[in-house]
Amino acid sequence: MSSLGELRSIAVNKRKGGRRTEEKYPDNKAAYLFLLPWFIGLLGLTIGPMIASLYLSFTDYNLLRPPEWSGLDNFTAMFGDARFWNSFRVTAVYVLVGVPIQLALALGLAMLLDKGMRGLSLYRSVFYLPSLLGGSVAIAILWRQVFGKEGLVNGALSWFGVDGPGWIGHPDYALGTLIVLNVWTFGSPMVIFLAGLRQIPEMFYEAAAIDGAGRFRQFLSITLPLLTPIVFFNLVLQIIFAFQAFTQAYVVSGGTGGPGDSTMFYTLLLYKEAFTELNMGYASAMAWFLVIVIAAFTAFNFWLSKYWVFYDD
Amino acid sequence: MTTETETLVRAETAPARRPGGTRRGGFRSVVKHAMLIALSLVMIYPLLWLLVSSFKPNSEIFRDLSIFTTDLTLENYANGWNDLQFPFGVFLLNSSVIAFGAIAGNLFSCSLAAYAFARLRFRGRNLMFAIMLGSIMLPFQVLLVPQFLIFKELGWLNTFLPLIAPKFLATEAFFVFLMVQFIRGLPREIFEAARIDGAGHLRSYLQITLPLIMPALAATAIFTFIWTWADFFGPLVYLRLPESWPVSVALKGFLDAQSTSDYGSMFAMSIVSLAPMFLIFVFGQRYLTKGIATTGIK
The missing domain is CATH 4.10.810 (Virus Scaffolding Protein; Chain A)
Incomplete structure (x- = not known):
């Protein structure tokens, strides 16, 4: 079961009131010792910093002087800043265009591959490799050349007599190259889909075949519904990760978010505000707005899941 | 409840063949x-x-x-190695120290926490487990500024500690989850037998759990290696001195210095930086695919 499925089942069991009050806890002491490192990390590096950054988001703080309470100033400045909204729009496009394409490709290929076919493991490796290397600086450097004026993409286009632009340096296309880079890493969701496909009991298909269901019918009535929890899981996590994309935009644009702020991702702007401009309070406000946006997206996804995700419990 | 790891292991050994799937x-x-x-x-x-x-x-x-x-030459490698302020070996060494420190931290702290969540009954387990899982989804940017301030106060800027020390506190929750899944898939009887033989939780953890969850530990080690090796953001924030750079930041240095258009050496060092990740991929693939299928991580 995925981490999301697990979370959901904890919530469901709570609702049913399934916990017995007379339950004993024989391992309290040992458990707290085993969990000590995690607990220190949780308090010191997660909950503590969350509270601190929430506080800082209401202050004016530049590292040099102590934080000064400024109420909602950071948020009003943020919401009135065209650059902030631009970075939000750029990131939203990246997420809303890139993630669905990436997942559709991953699902499609998982369907093609999961048949005990010849060369399966080789294909899987080839498709998976990019998602492993894709987050590295070396690949971002490579991408600058692939989509450069004299790069591979234009080399391929020239066979068809098309004289392509310098994609990386063009404000209309630069974001597109980053979306393609994200789509290129479809291998990891694909492997998750493959694992999901293999968990569907064989007897379902056998029974359906006996009842006279064809392959397409089997796909619609068995594969797809049983796969929906995994599609959902992939969707939620990939959206969360995509909102936080940083390295590729930073390196591909040479650290500028350019050309013309067209690849100024939300996290890039946040980084610049925090560590170049030293507007630590403003950066904290941006971070909290990101939390709220991601939480809203996730909640919306969970709400929507009632209508399309199939759980057999 | 069958865990995914368990089914996966089975699926791996006996690939399911759908009727009509093979002879099309x-x-x-x-x-x-x-x-x-x-x-x-x-x-x-x-x-x-x-x-x-x-x-x-x-x-x-x-x-x-x-x-x-x-028309092949090794010239780019020779040039690229010495193109930056320090020989590229320095950056490789830095990356290795960070990666192995992080691996040690994750193996230690995540396995401890996973044992507790999977094997022990204690007050607040469900709540803590939910918090742990929820933290996977928390965008780290919200922790960024305060963590930076903490590490700055500790005098840890321009050291590897901000990149290594947190791993000893099980901050990477997906590895905890990966191991929990794996431990749950182990037969209960082994633990019962050990308990009857008088083994406490420490022995049960050290002598039974750890040897049996080797595949999960391997997956954790491999993923940790690949992520820390590729990590750019952490070093960008915490390591400002060139002698402390890992390969990721050093490569970015090529991009900044590229007025001479010496693409060859930049490419050569890109390959050098990808080589360890690629080798790990080739030799550790088995564990990798199992790992992502369980936790849904890159």
Whole structure:
């Protein structure tokens, strides 16, 4: 079961009131010792910093002087800043265009591959490799050349007599190259889909075949519904990760978010505000707005899941 | 409840064959393979091109974009190694220290926490487990500024500690989850038997759990290696001095310094930086695919 499925089942069991009050806890002491490192990390590096950054988001703080309470100033400045909204729009496009394409490709290929076919493991490796290397600086450097004026993409286009632009340096296309880079890493969701496909009991298909269901019918009535929890899981996590994309935009644009702020991702702007401009309070406000946006997206996804995700419990 | 790891292991040894899946019409199969091979080539071509270009003389790299050439040289590697302020070996060493520190931290702290969540009954377990899982989804940017301030106060800037020390506190929750899944898949009887023989939780953890969850530990080690090796953001924030740079930040240095258009050496060092990740991929693939299937991580 995925981490999301697990979370959901904890919530469901709570609702049913399934916990017995007379339950004993024989391992309290040992458990707290085993969990000590995690607990220190949780308090010191997660909950503590969350509270601190929430506080800082209401202050004016530049590292040099102590934080000064400024109420909602950071948020009003943020919401009135065209650059902030631009970075939000750029990131939203990246997420809303890139993630669905990436997942559709991953699902499609998982369907093609999961048949005990010849060369399966080789294909899987080839498709998976990019998602492993894709987050590295070396690949971002490579991408600058692939989509450069004299790069591979234009080399391929020239066979068809098309004289392509310098994609990386063009404000209309630069974001597109980053979306393609994200789509290129479809291998990891694909492997998750493959694992999901293999968990569907064989007897379902056998029974359906006996009842006279064809392959397409089997796909619609068995594969797809049983796969929906995994599609959902992939969707939620990939959206969360995509909102936080940083390295590729930073390196591909040479650290500028350019050309013309067209690849100024939300996290890039946040980084610049925090560590170049030293507007630590403003950066904290941006971070909290990101939390709220991601939480809203996730909640919306969970709400929507009632209508399309199939759980057999 | 069957855990995913368990089913996966089984699936791995006995791949499910759907009726009619193996003996399909020859033509359809040829078309399918043709499509898959074409897509594989498109996917992998940029990587091959990078590899071949790293051995080409600078003047040739963009003149001829094909990967078939006989005009190969090691010059780029020799130049690239010494192009930056320090020899590239320094950056490789830095990356290795960070990666192995992080691996040690994750193996230690995540396995401890996982044992507690999977094997022990204690007050607040469900709540803590939910918090742990929820933290996977928390965007780290919200912790960024305060963590930076903490590490600055500790005098840890320009050291590897901000990148290593947190791993000893099980901050990477997906590894905890990965191991929990694995431990839950182990037969209960083993633990019962150990308990009857008088083994406490420490022994049960050290002598039974750890040896049996080796595949999960391997997956954790491999993923930790690949992520820390590729990590750019952490070092960008915490390591400002060139002698402390890992390969990721050093490579970015090539991009900044690139007025001479020495693409060859930049490509050569890109290959050097990708090589360890690629080797790990080749030798650790088995654990990797199991790992992502369980936790849904990259």
